[in-house]
Amino acid sequence: MTFVPGAFVFFGLIALVVFLSVVIVQQGTVAVITIFGKYQRVMTPGLNFKIPFIEYVYRRISIQNQSVELEFQAITNDQANVRFKAMLVYSVLNQSEEAIQNVAFKFVDQRSLMQALIRTIEGSIRSYVATKKQAEILALRSEIVAHVKTEIDEMLVTWGYHLIDLQLNDIAFDEAIMRSMAQVVASNNLRAAAENEGQALLITKTKSAEAEGNAIKIAAEAERVAAQLRGQGIALFREEVSKGMAQAVQELKDRNMDPSLVLFSMWTEAIRHFAEHGKGNVIFLDGSNDGLQTTLKQLQGLIQKNANDELTE
Template sequence: MQYTVYILVVIGVIILLSSFVTVKQGTIAVVTVFGKYQRLLRPGLNFKIPLIEQIYSRISIQNRSVELSFQAVTQDQANVYFKAMLLYSVINQDEETIKNVAFKFVDATNLMQALIRTIEGSIRAYVATQKQANVLAQRNEIVLHVKEQIDQVLDGWGYHLQDLQLNDITFDEEIMRSMSRVVASNNLKAAAENEGQALLITKTKAAEADGNAIKIAATAEREAAQLRGQGIALFREEVAKGMTNAAHEMQQANLDTSVILFTMWTEAIKQFAEYGDGNIIFLDGSTEGMNKTMKEMMAMQLGQNPPTKG
């Protein structure tokens, strides 16, 4: 009798202790009664009816990730190899959502298999409509396509696709080598075009500089020629005035004007020889030639300045 009491006490203690359930943070426990859904237990210390209520499963509401590695074929029959990271979680903590998560699949392994195959199938279907040359540039388009196709399916399972990252997209080795050659040739082409543009700009600038230099030199030469012409004209005018004044003075003094003419003639020959820069000038060195030349010069001066009548 005494042993029976001890046994009953122990059984009672065990039953009492089993009626308390601890649920970890980030987890929700699903309770069933004789195999039928009954209620949810939130994080913390919870009480359940001993021997009647059972913990069917514990659902994590935290984010979960899984790595994917699979192959797809493009429209032009190129093999594409993907390595991706999938981030997903339970949509929310509502009772209906947790019931979907708990009872849609037999276990987590079946859920994971269905999730991975669905993601892979969506990506393969999209890649099959694209050409190999376009796949690398369409990472974002692939992710958006998968989210649009998968979100509705996952919603029925109680899950939400948080993120899909395509970490690596590769092709067969031969295709990778050909793509590298294409990139290298494009880079060489771009470099050649840039060098050509730089050379064109350099030559254009140099031509503009030469043109400006020629314009400046021509302007300076024109101004210098004008100044030389003005100087020569003034020189001739002064020479003519001096010759005329000297001749008038010698005539008033009853002196022979041939002396001054001879002096001016010899001075002119000296100037020709000193500043001629190698040019050849033919002069009549005879007395008649000198008189003829000087008289012509005097006549030109007198013609420009006719004497006034007294």
């Protein structure tokens, strides 16, 4: 069997056409097809076919998340130099034809896109930092990220992308500023410690004063109760003495004896008690008949008063 040269050429052309017609698109990417330089369609991952010599694969676009590291400087409102290190995560907005066309045709190449994206984010952060003081910057990480997203989200959509995340990994100041900030933190900590110590001392002294005041109140109340009880005891003692004297006088009267004998007995007992239990003090007693009579009359008056009080009750 012999092959005709024309047939060989024919089969060769068919093989070439088939080869040029097959387009394999890798997972995570799409292919943009143009006809004579004009957008035609988008090929999805897998085996695809195109018209040889007419359709052309203009660009393969990754639809996976992409990241890039940024490092730049900004100036605060009070002229402090701030160094930022950040990581940007972004991706194609979606797989719609409009988004893919924007990604494919808005920029000449990927390098131009990255340059525009990085400069836009840096400019947004610089403009925000310029309105803040250096003492505020470290506490504004989340606010800076939110500001950047608000500023560039709409613009990225027109490019066919969206910002997934912006992480500020490092915010650093000049060495002199870092030292001064450390000194401020140290002084604030010392002041806080001093204030806490002062508060603790004040609480301790307040509690001590309250305890002392409560102790004085308790002692005063106890003394008041004790004095009241002593007064009641003395009153009861006097009442019992008066009753006993009145009873003794009545018994002497019933036996036709002189009641003054009771008074004389009490008077002598009192003198004996003074003599036995005295501590060196001198007691002057009027031992004359007139003095004795005066004392007896006073005792009789006291007895009579107690007797009248009992009758009144």
